[in-house]
Every structure is written in structure tokens, then in C-alpha cells.
Amino acid sequence: MEVSSIASPPYTCFAVQSQNRLIISQRAQRKKLIIPTCCINGNGAISASKNTLSCAFEQHNIEYYTSRGLYATLPVFGDNTSFPIYGSKSTVSITGRKKTRLMSCEAHSTDKATCTTVEADSKEKTRKRRVVVTGLGVISSIGHDPNAFYTNLLEGVSGISEIEGFDCSEFPSVSTEAVEALRVSYRKINPFTVPFATANMGSAILAIDLGWTGPNYSISTACATSNFCILNAAQHIISDDADMMLCGGSDAGVIPISIGGFISCRLLSRQNDEPTKASRPWDTNRDGFVMGEGAGVLLLEELEHAKKRGATIYAELLGGSFTCNAFRTDDSGKEISLCMERALAQSGVAPEDVNYINAHAISSPASDIKEIRAINRCFGKNPNLRVNSTKSMIGHLLGAAGAVEAVATVKAIQTGLVHPNINLDNPDEGVYGDECGQDMNVLVGKKKERLDIKVALSNSLAFGGQNSSLVFAPYYK
Numbered sequence: 001m002e003v004s005s006i007a008s009p010p011y012t013c014f015a016v017q018s019q020n021r022l023i024i025s026q027r028a029q030r031k032k033l034i035i036p037t038c039c040i041n042g043n044g045a046i047s048a049s050k051n052t053l054s055c056a057f058e059q060h061n062i063e064y065y066t067s068r069g070l071y072a073t074l075p076v077f078g079d080n081t082s083f084p085i086y087g088s089k090s091t092v093s094i095t096g097r098k099k100t101r102l103m104s105c106e107a108h109s110t111d112k113a114t115c116t117t118v119e120a121d122s123k124e125k126t127r128k129r130r131v132v133v134t135g136l137g138v139i140s141s142i143g144h145d146p147n148a149f150y151t152n153l154l155e156g157v158s159g160i161s162e163i164e165g166f167d168c169s170e171f172p173s174v175s176t177e178a179v180e181a182l183r184v185s186y187r188k189i190n191p192f193t194v195p196f197a198t199a200n201m202g203s204a205i206l207a208i209d210l211g212w213t214g215p216n217y218s219i220s221t222a223c224a225t226s227n228f229c230i231l232n233a234a235q236h237i238i239s240d241d242a243d244m245m246l247c248g249g250s251d252a253g254v255i256p257i258s259i260g261g262f263i264s265c266r267l268l269s270r271q272n273d274e275p276t277k278a279s280r281p282w283d284t285n286r287d288g289f290v291m292g293e294g295a296g297v298l299l300l301e302e303l304e305h306a307k308k309r310g311a312t313i314y315a316e317l318l319g320g321s322f323t324c325n326a327f328r329t330d331d332s333g334k335e336i337s338l339c340m341e342r343a344l345a346q347s348g349v350a351p352e353d354v355n356y357i358n359a360h361a362i363s364s365p366a367s368d369i370k371e372i373r374a375i376n377r378c379f380g381k382n383p384n385l386r387v388n389s390t391k392s393m394i395g396h397l398l399g400a401a402g403a404v405e406a407v408a409t410v411k412a413i414q415t416g417l418v419h420p421n422i423n424l425d426n427p428d429e430g431v432y433g434d435e436c437g438q439d440m441n442v443l444v445g446k447k448k449e450r451l452d453i454k455v456a457l458s459n460s461l462a463f464g465g466q467n468s469s470l471v472f473a474p475y476y477k
Contacts, residue, residue: 131234132475134311135299137248138407140394141292150411153419154448158276158393160290163254202250214242222462223360224322225249226296226402227470231320233300243305248403250295259291269363279396280423281361281389282368282431282443289362292395296403298410315410318455318471319347325465331366333374336467340378340457343469349455351379356418356456357442358409361389362396367461369430375442386451388444392422402460402468409458409472418444418451 136146141159143149152159195201200218207216215236221228226249233247253259262268269288271278279290306313321342325335344351357375361368372387379385390405391397397404412418421444431443458470 129238129240130303131237131300131317132303132306133298133314133317133410133472134244134301134306135246135297136314136407136410137297138295138404139250140294140296140397140404142394146407146411150408150415150419153390153393153408153411154415154417156393156420156422156446156448158279158422160275160279160292160393160395162272162275206246210246212246215245220399221466221468222464223362223396223398223401224460224462224466224468225399226404226406227320227458227460227468228322228402228466230298230300230317230403230406230470231322231468233298234317234319237300237302243302245300246297247300248295248297248406249400250403251397251399251401252293253398254291254293262291267364277423279363279392280425281359281363281392281421282372282428283363283424284426284428286363286365286368286428289364289391290395292391292397294394294397294400294404296400296405296407298403298406313475315413315472316475318349318473319343320468320470321346323467325467327465331370331373333370333372333377335465336371336374336459336461337377339467340374340459340469343457343471347455347471349471349473352382354379354455354457355382355384355386356409356412356451356453357385357387358405358412358456358458359387359389360401360459360461362391363389369428371459371461372431372442379442382442385442386418386444386449387442388418388421390419392424393419402458402470405460406458406470406472409456409470412451413453413456413472413474416450416452418449418453420444420446420448422446 138144138146138149140149141161142152142157199220200216203216203218207213219225219228219232229247229249233245236242236245259268267288269278269286269290271287275290280286300317301311303313303316321339323335323339323342327335344354359375360371375385375387390408391401394404408419424443424446427441427443431441453474456472458472460468462468
């Protein structure tokens with residue numbers, strides 16, 4: 001069950017129309033900024049034609065943060081910046097002065113315009129539709145409900161074992177069955193081959209069962225899929241497309257063709273003698289990941305809608321971000337760091353407020369260190385930061401990983417406990433970044449730890465250079 005939306009290029013100005021307000025999400029150093037609200041004929045819409053544009057600005061407040069001001073959701077490339085008014089070709093320029101000013105104009109076909117200068121300070125958020133988590137679901141090797149699942153995580157229970165359910169040499173996949181049938185005759189192909197092979201069928205069947213007629217579709221971004229689905233589902237709520245969205249991911253990749261493919265890439269662990277110790281993120285003896293299966297879902301809901309129906313609120317989803325490495329090999333982790341930076345800025349959170357990260361860390365000799373370098377670069381010397389990897393106990397769930405780890409992150413917020421990194425016997429020297437020094441280790445040990453989480457991140461990375469970060473926090477009224 002996946003939810004997604006159209007992709008957008010880097011540094012895109014992202015706007016949401018709701019209740020006569022155009023809310024613009026952006027990233028820069030703290031400063032005074034004007035946020036435009038566009039109203040025409042009282043309906044809150046922007047009207048744009050080839051030669052005319054009608055728009056009026058009102059004063060609003062917004063607060064947003066970044067640790068370094070290196071990147072921005074707006075296309076910031078100098079002292080002067082410009083962004084397009086949503087849905088038009090016109091642009092408004094803002095400058096980097098202490099008191100930024102915007103000119104609000106009402107343009108007419110006579111080419112005459114009247115302008116007004118307005119100012120806004122940056123002490124109050126304008127986010128009108130807050131997104132909260134009101135439901136959790138999980139299927140994993142260590143539990144089929146969120147409470148059992150997280151209890152076992154806290155106790156360091158491993159769900160990894162040898163494959164016993166089938167003979168890999170004889171277990172057919174849907175695709176191989178169809179190929180074999182085609183060799184005999186196309187009439188032998190199962191009529192459900194095509195419907196069951198399409199990625200959106202899971203969410204489509206779920207919609208039929210629930211009778212939900214809102215946005216319903218799926219995307220595929222490999223191991224980052226679930227995070228893409230969750231954040232895009234939240235965007236549907238923010239943009240007032242829906243009040244509730246069920247989102248997440250599922251994957252069942254333990255089949256011969258999948259296992260054989262990863263073996264040929266030399267990505268899987270070969271520590272088969274002790275399966276429970278094979279997945280060991282950040283440990284010096286890690287040699288690859290362990291494939292897992294499972295599913296995770298979050299029920300996201302608009303805050304006021306949830307309060308009206310008396311729903312239990314587990315956490316608040318503040319925001320998130322995506323980036324792409326656009327490199328065949330890149331050990332710097334720069335784009336991962338950028339993803340986390342943008343996620344914090346989009347969510348209005350300062351890096352020093354983050355004290356928990358559920359990392360992607362799959363037990364890979366290369367990618368584990370690349371991610372921890374990105375974390376060190378983004379958060380520097382933060383003595384309160386704790387980092388762990390759920391994959392040490394359940395393996396890598398591929399497309400479902402982000403959703404199951406989002407459930408674990410929400411449960412950490414709810415319980416005030418973070419689960420251990422099992423099998424972390426000898427941490428790799430690379431976990432100590434140049435920014436932190438040898439006396440700084442952010443990794444949770446081999447036992448659970450109590451942590452009053454202020455803000456939490458959940459990272460998912462993927463083939464193709466896909467990076468994603470979700471930002472969760474306790475719900476405060």
C-alpha cells in the first residue's frame with residue numbers, strides 16, 4: 001500500500017493553497033521574510049493569464065531554521081533570490097537584507113500597477129494543516145503488531161534465521177511461471193499475471209475494501225519507497241486533498257531470483273553459520289546485508305480532523321525531504337547530508353533539537369560509513385544525539401524498510417526508549433567523523449537506552465542514489 005506524487009526537480013519552490021493562504025516552504029538562514037497570501041474575488045486563488053496577473057500580499061509570520069544555510073528549498077544562488085508565483089510566469093524577488101521587503105502589486109491590462117510594501121517577522125509558523133500519526137501497523141519477523149514488534153526490538157531479539165520454507169532451486173516466481181507458460185502457449189498464462197504484477201494493485205485492492213476514493217497510487221524508489229510514500233501522503237493532507245491517508249510499504253523479496261541477483265552483486269552477508277549475527281551495521285566484521293520481508297503502514301491525519309474524532313495521536317510528522325546522489329560512486333555522503341538539511345529546514349527544526357536518528361545502515365561495508373559521515377557533517381558535535389539501525393534485528397526489508405522503521409521511530413517517541421544496535425561488538429573507526437573526534441560516538445550500544453526524544457529522523461537510502469529523510473516529533477497541543 002503505497003502513496004506517492006509527481007517528482008519535482010531540485011530547489012523547487014513548493015506551495016500549498018489552503019484557506020485563502022499561499023504557504024511557501026523554504027530554506028535559508030533565519031531572517032525577516034514576507035509571505036504572500038493571494039486573494040482574488042475573495043476565493044483565495046491566483047489568477048494568471050498570458051499578460052495579466054492579479055495578486056495581493058498580506059503580512060504573515062513564518063519560522064524556519066538551517067544549521068549552516070548552505071542549501072535552500074528556494075533556488076538561492078546569491079544575495080538576491082527569486083521564485084515564481086505558483087501557477088504563473090511572473091517572479092517576485094527577495095533580498096538577503098536584515099529586513100527583507102517585498103512589493104505586492106496588482107497588475108492590470110493597462111500596464112498600470114499599485115504597489116504596497118509589507119513586512120513580516122519570523123517568530124510564528126504559518127502551517128495551517130498539521131499532520132499527525134493516528135495509526136500504526138507492522139508485519140515483521142519479530143512481531144505482527146506495533147507493541148510486540150517494538151518490545152522485541154528493545155530486548156534485542158533477532159528475527160533472522162535460515163531460509164527453511166522452500167527449496168530455492170525449485171521455488172518459481174510469478175515471472176518465471178509466466179515465461180514457462182508462454183513457451184507452451186499464451187493461452188496458458190494466468191489471467192491475473194498482469195494485474196498482480198502492477199505496483200499499484202496492493203493499494204487499489206485496499207481502496208476497494210475500505211471504500212476510499214481519494215488519491216491512490218504507488219511509486220517505486222527501491223529501498224526508499226516507503227519514505228517517499230509517507231511524505232507524499234502527508235503532502236496530500238497539507239494541500240487539502242484529503243484528511244486521512246493510509247501509507248507505507250510492503251516487500252517479500254526472499255525468492256530465488258532476488259537472492260541470486262543480490263548475491264551476484266556481492267551485497268549479501270556470507271555469515272550463514274550464525275544467522276542472528278549476520279546483520280551487524282557499523283561493526284568492523286560486517287560483510288553485507290540480510291534480506292528480510294515485511295510491511296509497515298502509518299495512518300496520517302490532519303490534526304483538527306483527528307481531534308474532532310477523538311483519535312489517539314502517537315506523534316507528529318513535521319516534514320521530510322528527498323535528494324539524489326547523481327553519482328555512480330560517492331563516498332562523501334554529501335547528498336545524504338543535504339537531504340537531512342533540507343528535511344530539517346522544511347520542518348522548521350534546528351539540528352541541535354534532533355536527538356534521535358533511525359539510520360538506514362544495512363550492514364554494508366561502504367554505505368554504513370557514508371551515512372554516518374553525512375550524519376556527522378550535518379549534526380557535528382551533538383552529545384545528545386543517538387543513532388541506531390533496526391536492520392540489525394530484522395534485516396533489510398527493501399521497499400518496506402522505511403515504513404517499518406517509521407513505526408519503530410514513532411514507538412521510540414511514544415515509549416521514550418530507543419532499541420539497541422545488536423552485534424555491534426567492534427564499531428568501525430569510520431563512525432568517528434573528523435567533526436566529532438575519537439571521543440564522540442553517537443551509536444546506541446548493545447542495550448536499549450532511555451531517551452526523551454525531542455525530534456527524530458528516519459532515513460532510507462536506495463539504489464539509484466535515492467535519499468530520503470522523515471522528521472517526527474512528539475505531539476504538542
